[in-house]
Amino acid sequence: MSKYFRPWKIDQPQLLPPSVQDFVPPDHLSRFILGLVRESLDLSEIMGSYRSALGQPPFDPQLMVALLLNGYASGSIRPGGSPRRASSGPIS
Numbered sequence: 231m232s233k234y235f236r237p238w239k240i241d242q243p244q245l246l247p248p249s250v251q252d253f254v255p256p257d258h259l260s261r262f263i264l265g266l267v268r269e270s271l272d273l274s275e276i277m278g279s280y281r282s283a284l285g286q287p288p289f290d291p292q293l294m295v296a297l298l299l300n301g302y303a304s305g306s307i308r309p310g311g312s313p314r315r316a317s318s319g320p321i322s
Contacts, residue, residue, distance in 0.1 A: 235280075235291070236287045237290070238289075238290040238292060260300055263296055263303065264296055266299070267292050267295050267296040267299065273295065277291055
């Protein structure tokens with residue numbers, strides 16, 4: 231029996247704001263990364279490697295790869311070093 235991933239509902243409307251996408255400007259790097267992960271990366275090997283039905287469902291691999299790439303691209307994650315503290319400023 232294969233395990234299902236936790237759903238990644240980035241486009242699902244919410245109460246406030248109407249969508250998560252409303253937080254991100256149209257030309258933001260995060261939108262490029264999201265498109266890259268959704269349309270260009272083949273994550274079938276990762277998705278196919280989950281076999282256990284035990285425990286809580288894992289997070290969607292697309293979500294995790296997008297977060298990792300965004301962290302490296304924004305400089306909040308450094309290769310071989312500790313993560314930098316997240317800024318509390320606006321998305322720019």
